Amino acid sequence: MxxxxxxxxxxxxxxxxxxxxxxxxxxxxxxxxxxxxxxxxxxxxxxxxxxxxxxxxxxxxxxxxxxxxxxxxxxxxxxxxxxxxxxxxxxxxxxxxxxxxxxxxxxxxxxxxxxxxxxxxxxxxxxxxxxxxxxxxxxxxxxxxxxSPLPLPEAFTNEKSVTIRRSDMDFNGHANNALYTEWCMEGVSDQLYEQFRPIEMEIAFKGEVFYGEDIVVQTWRETRESGPVTLHCLLSQSRKREVARARVHWKKRGEQRSANGETRG
CATH class of the missing domain: 3.10.129.10 (Hotdog Thioesterase)
Structure with a gap:
């Protein structure tokens, strides 16, 4: 090195x-x-x-x-x-x-x-x-x-739509990509969001999003021994194209994960 x-x-x-x-x-x-x-x-x-x-x-x-x-x-x-x-x-x-x-x-x-x-x-x-x-x-x-490319499931367990606001726009004239992470959070159930928190996220940005667009957040959830895992696909409804996809690992709120991956209360 x-x-x-x-x-x-x-x-x-x-x-x-x-x-x-x-x-x-x-x-x-x-x-x-x-x-x-x-x-x-x-x-x-x-x-x-x-x-x-x-x-x-x-x-x-x-x-x-x-x-x-x-x-x-x-x-x-x-x-x-x-x-x-x-x-x-x-x-x-x-x-x-x-x-x-x-x-x-x-x-x-x-x-x-x-x-x-x-x-x-x-x-x-x-x-x-x-x-x-x-x-x-x-x-x-x-x-x-x-x-490497993030996976997509054969089917999704939940679907929700969000509309892009003027306040979401950045100086480049499209939605700030930091907001894509929040749209993924809209795709999970209230129960999951209240009981768990994201501890790892991989997200791939695939396209720009503009004011007034409706974004469909498709979500799939899997339960593993380590905690829930969700996959997300963000689709522009008007342009019929994928604008992002993500994979999120969750852990119960109140538990912390150390840098070596161990969980502690």
Whole structure:
């Protein structure tokens, strides 16, 4: 394994605000993704690669995958540090890693994401290593994942529709991808959501979503010894196309999972 380059890792401090948490006091999945994206943008800007410069060139970063492991849920008023780094390049995407730590330095959340550089006009991916050959990397992975395709079941156990609001739009003119995680949560039963919390989520973003669209959330649930597992498919009703799919592992509320996967009360 090659050593980490200077400035490969970057940290940024956050606080869990009241609008970041849900009714159980845990930080929402969308809050985690927003913290990750904010920190990665600040990292690039600190190295002289601000997103604003990419926009002038007709380029933008898009995130095609996330894999999150939540060892302990951040809570309201927690002081947090997000650490991020790029782990290298693989063709037209680069894995970016994240560690979310509490004020004592204990890791609460580990995540890996797949970032792709997109030519907005041509709608064509570019190799990040070509555009940023000197971007420092650290080969360590927070969550080892080759981002293989996520499965879909033969049938679904539940279906629900959500409508995209104006407030869901971001500066690119489509729904912020952090919200896709919340739509998946709409697909589970009240009983599951009240009794369990997500401890691991893999999500693949497959398409943009725009204001006024109705998204059908199809959900399948399986019960395993370790806890429930749900698969989700998000479909644009008007365009009849899949815009995301996800796999979520759940654990009873009140139980925490350590970094090595063990469960404790």
């Amino acid at each position: 090659s050593p980490s380059a200077p400035d490969a890792r970057f940290s940024f401090d956050h606080h869990v605000e009241i609008n970041d948490v849900g009714p159980h006091g845990d930080a929402r999945l969308s809050a985690l993704l927003n913290w990750f994206q904010t920190t990665s943008s600040r990292h690039s800007a600190s190295l002289g690669y601000p997103v604003s410069d990419l926009t002038k060139e007709g380029l933008t970063w898009i995130i095609t995958r996330y894999h999150l492991c939540i060892d302990r849920s951040p809570r309201w008023r927690d002081a947090l540090t997000v650490e991020t780094w790029r782990a290298g390049n693989t063709g037209t995407f680069t894995p970016r890693e994240f560690l979310l730590k509490d004020s004592r330095g204990e890791t609460l959340v580990r995540a890996s994401a797949s970032y792709t550089l997109l030519d907005i006009r041509k709608r064509k991916a570019q190799a990040p290593s070509t555009r940023f050959p000197d971007y420092p990397v650290d080969p360590e992975r927070a969550v080892p994942d080759d981002f």
